[in-house]
Structures are given as C-alpha cells and as structure tokens.
Amino acid sequence: MIQIMRKRKVFVIFLWIFLAGIIIALSATYYIFNMPRRNISREKPVYTLNAKQLISEFRKDEAVATARYLDQTIAVKGEIKGIRTLDNHSMVFSLDDEMEGVSCTVDSVDIVKNSAILKQFIKGATGSFKGRCSGMLMDVQVINCVPE
Amino acid sequence: MNKLVFCIVLVMFFFNASAQNRFLTKDAKIKFNSSTPLEDIVAESDQATTFIDIDKNEVAFSVLTTSFKFRRALMEEHFNENYMESSKFPKAKFFGKIIPQIDWKSRKELMANVKGELTMHGVSKEVTFNARITPGNDKITASAVLKITPEMFNITIPSALRDKIAKEVTINIEAIYVPYNQ
16 A cells, blocks of 8 residues: 555656656747847947948958957947938948948837937937947948947 | 050049949848748848949849848847858848840839849859839839749758748849949
8 A cells, every 4th residue: 555655656756747847848949939039238249349440340351350240249439421211110320431331220129219319319420339240241230239 | 644544534434434324222122931831931131232233234232141030039040050151151142134135214114034143151053033123313113033942052951840941932122222323
C-alpha cells in the first residue's frame, strides 16, 4: 500500500515537472515568435559623431565604414538641410546635405512621442539623433531614430 | 591648350546635358511578398533610391536590406541574419535598360519592359520585368512587378521552413521621380 502511494507521489511530481517544462517551452516559443523590436531610445550609442565625419568616413572607404557602423546604435549631429514625410508617415531629416548627407528616419510612433523636440528641428537648425545605421546609398541612412 | 579647353567644354556640355535628363527619388517603395497559406510574409522599404536617365533610357535602383520592415521582429532578424546576410551584403541593386525607347514627351501611361542585372546576396542575375511608366516634365511615375526565387540568389532556406516561404517571391516597386539637377 505504502509502495503504491510512494509510486503515485513520484508520478505526480514527474507530471508537474513535465507540465512546467511544457509551459516554459511554450512561453519561450511565444516570446521568441513575438519578440519585441529593438528599442533604440533605451540603447546607449556605440559611436557619437557629427554628420560630416560620418559621411566622410563612408566616402573614404564604404566597406570599412559599413563594417564599423552597420546595425550599430549611433548618435549623429548636424545642420538640418531638408525635412520630408514618407507615405508611411515616417519623417526623414537630412543632415549636412539634402541629397548626399545623413538621412535620419524617425518612425511615426516616435514622432508622436517626441513631437515637442521635433518641432524645434526646422531647416537650418542643428538636429541630433540616435538611431541604427543601415548603410549608404547616396546618403548615409540612419533608421529608427529618436531625437536627442 | 586650345584642345584642352575644347575637351573641358565638351565634357562639361555632356555632363550638363545628361544631368538635366536624370530623374531621381530617394523614397521609392519596394514591397515583397513571399506568403504561403501557412504564413504571411510581407515586407516593405520606403527608402529605395532610384534614377531614370531619359537620354540613355536607363534605370537604376538600390536599397539597403536592413531597411525592410516586417510584421514581426523575428522575421526581420531571420531575413537579415540568415537569408540576406545583410552584414556581408548590405545592398540590393538593379541596373538596366527600358525597352523599347520610350517617348518621354508623351503624357500617357506606357507599358515597357525593363531588362538588366539584379544583384543581391552577392549574386548578380539578369532579370526582365514589365513596368508601367507615366512620363512628365516635372515628375515620372513608375511601377513594376517582378518575380524571383531565393535559390536564384543562392539564398538557402532550411527544409523545415521551406513550406512556410513561397517558392516565388513577388517584388512590387513604386516610384515617383523628380528632376535631378546635380
């Protein structure tokens, strides 16, 4: 009798461990599947530099600059030469040169959150952004930007 | 000396002439769809740069692969790290000719073929696709659809995921070009 009860106890313990394992595995899968996006506003910039510096590094050797800055959080500062809104309601601030400068894209969610600072970012003013460098086309592109 | 001046004037003339006939946008939309009944896989970038040279009837595109936005962060990570290997190959590029020669003075929507070389994931392949082009003095509107397969560009998809990703990926391009005088 005691033996049967002991066996049952062991079985119940195993059952609980098994169930806990399944719950952990399921929640881990759910988390990974719906993992949150990088929150740039909470990240510390790896590099802080001005727009001119960043452009000249990319012009000098694109491969080296890409290897250094791609996907890194950077803080970049420069004169705002152009502002435009994309169809997806993101805003692009061109620093140093409208065509071949640094394009900082602020997503629509972050425009709402930072509207007070962004109102001061007019043509001719100095703009400072923190974002993720995505490389160079004509311009050096920095995406998911937040104003600083 | 005279020859040198003549050469400089000639180069400047050609440079100027071609510069006035270039149209550009930095905000072209590239959307791709590789959905299957098992999974919706759609991504879009609003920041492709593209040129049209109406003298040479040429068109060029380039887009940064990390600028594509997906519904889920996990898809974005897989796309950049496993498939496109964006740290090694950060750009996708296209350069080609519009066939036949378009009457750029027309104001009507035209259908044309675009033939050229598409480079991504470090592999260049010749592709041909249809484009809808509406010429104009101060803007050119264009849209195009092309179909590719990941295998064409040496992008390997693990067999466990192969059924979740469409065999053929449809790419939609939309661009509104403005004159570029630089």
